[in-house]
Amino acid sequence: MQCELCGMGSSGCRPALVDGVRMMLCPGCMKHGKSVKDVAPVDVQKSILGRIKRPRERDVYVEMDTKLVSGWNDLIKRARKEKELSREKLGFNIGERTITISKIENGDLRPSDEVVGKLEKELGITLVEKAKEVPNIPSGSRPGSGLTLGDFLKTENK
Numbered sequence: 001m002q003c004e005l006c007g008m009g010s011s012g013c014r015p016a017l018v019d020g021v022r023m024m025l026c027p028g029c030m031k032h033g034k035s036v037k038d039v040a041p042v043d044v045q046k047s048i049l050g051r052i053k054r055p056r057e058r059d060v061y062v063e064m065d066t067k068l069v070s071g072w073n074d075l076i077k078r079a080r081k082e083k084e085l086s087r088e089k090l091g092f093n094i095g096e097r098t099i100t101i102s103k104i105e106n107g108d109l110r111p112s113d114e115v116v117g118k119l120e121k122e123l124g125i126t127l128v129e130k131a132k133e134v135p136n137i138p139s140g141s142r143p144g145s146g147l148t149l150g151d152f153l154k155t156e157n158k
């Protein structure tokens with residue numbers, strides 16, 4: 001059994017609510033969560049979560065400005081383990097809470113651009129996919145844009 005907050009293996013992990021998210025916590029992390037009494041066995045929860053999570057992720061993240069590489073949460077987790085950092089330590093290093101790191105690694109939370117930048121730097125990984133979009137400079141040839149380069153420059157000089 002592995003604690004979902006600190007990632008440490010522990011035989012005494014119990015279900016608890018952390019910021020409304022159900023997680024398995026080791027005794028050391030219990031103080032961060034609210035104990036849950038009647039919950040379904042973990043594997044059942046995991047398999048249900050695994051099934052409903054995939055499509056939802058895609059719907060939510062497609063609207064974001066920055067495109068993250070697929071499997072970004074696993075990438076973060078792997079890189080952190082390679083560096084032998086605990087979630088607490090990684091969170092401390094980039095100024096985020098442990099629960100935030102946990103949610104990010106579980107794919108429950110999409111890190112903000114700022115956090116993505118810090119994670120890339122701290123872990124030496126690349127999380128952002130190169131944008132294939134049109135450059136963000138208005139040009140007359142761009143469909144739907146009424147601005148010419150001249151208009152753009154005028155705006156800039158204001």
Ligand SMILES: [Zn+2]
Pocket residue numbers: 003004005006007008025026027028029
């Ligand atoms: Zn723990």
